[in-house]
Amino acid sequence: MIVGILGCGSIANILINELKDDEDIKLKYFYDNDIEQSKKLAKIADGIATDNFELMVDKSDLIIEAASPRAVGLFIENTLKKGKSVVIMSVGYLMDVNNRKNLERIAKKNNAQIYLPSGAIVGLDGLKAASIGKIESVTLTTRKSPRSIGSNGKKEIIFDGKASEAVKIFPTNINVAAALSIASNMDINVKIIIDPEINRNIHEVHVKGEFGSFTSKTENVPSNINPKTSVLAAYSAVNLLKSLNKTIHI
Ligand SMILES: NC(=O)C1=CN([C@@H]2O[C@H](COP(=O)(O)OP(=O)(O)OC[C@H]3O[C@@H](n4cnc5c(N)ncnc54)[C@H](OP(=O)(O)O)[C@@H]3O)[C@@H](O)[C@H]2O)C=CC1
Numbered sequence: 001m002i003v004g005i006l007g008c009g010s011i012a013n014i015l016i017n018e019l020k021d022d023e024d025i026k027l028k029y030f031y032d033n034d035i036e037q038s039k040k041l042a043k044i045a046d047g048i049a050t051d052n053f054e055l056m057v058d059k060s061d062l063i064i065e066a067a068s069p070r071a072v073g074l075f076i077e078n079t080l081k082k083g084k085s086v087v088i089m090s091v092g093y094l095m096d097v098n099n100r101k102n103l104e105r106i107a108k109k110n111n112a113q114i115y116l117p118s119g120a121i122v123g124l125d126g127l128k129a130a131s132i133g134k135i136e137s138v139t140l141t142t143r144k145s146p147r148s149i150g151s152n153g154k155k156e157i158i159f160d161g162k163a164s165e166a167v168k169i170f171p172t173n174i175n176v177a178a179a180l181s182i183a184s185n186m187d188i189n190v191k192i193i194i195d196p197e198i199n200r201n202i203h204e205v206h207v208k209g210e211f212g213s214f215t216s217k218t219e220n221v222p223s224n225i226n227p228k229t230s231v232l233a234a235y236s237a238v239n240l241l242k243s244l245n246k247t248i249h250i
């Protein structure tokens, strides 16, 4: 499978590292705002940097978006129109029902798939299963260090509200809230706390419903390139790519 990457930052770096010896998945094309970034990663991956996104789509079997919600809006519709499947990391873009329905319609029409990796969170599998029954509440509490959130603050709650609002205010920090919302078909409750005493990106999820209840807590090591992003998010994309070729799906 020939893969093109949109966005050559921390997630792309980890993907290259984890997939460099993979026999089935070849990360070949690299596109970014900054061609120097694309060239840097293309060199490491023995791939091709391009400033022509359309060309990258034409030459690839699948595109991974690892850039920003804005990039999803700019590039993914045309990718799907060409019948190419996509992996979207910036899930926050899909929090808007119109955006989600539009991409879903285009994907269906062109026989393409939209894959959303589990990202920096655990428990999405359980939440999806639980959602077969009635869900009463889903709450996410995210704690990040000032460095990860991009502020120099003291310990404080900087957001308390719905996921749909959180993704607008923190578009590259709380995609996990969108993933939980899409999985449960609810606009979930989100609290974001800056905590100078931690060096992990911590996501705690509480779910209550007909099935009972569960709590999951993910204490993520941040990427050393972009501390907002957790290493697990990139690993989840690697796992998703590898699963496409598997016969037993777990
Ligand atoms: N689903 C999940 O659980 C998670 C999702 N994410 C999301 O994944 C995405 C990638 O994360 P990460 O790799 O850490 O981000 P980085 O900022 O490290 O890298 C993103 C790269 O993409 C480039 N880029 C952004 N917008 C565009 C655009 N419109 N066109 C071309 N290039 C663009 C950036 O350039 P520039 O710097 O110039 O903007 C940057 O070089 C982010 O949106 C992030 O929020 C992250 C963690 C968890």
Ligand SMILES: O=C([O-])CC(=O)C(=O)O
Pocket (backbone or CB within 6 Å): 119, 120, 171, 172, 173, 174, 175, 176, 177, 201, 220, 228, 229, 230, 231, 233
């Ligand atoms: O990586 C993380 O811990 C979470 C994150 O940035 C996001 O959901 O956008």
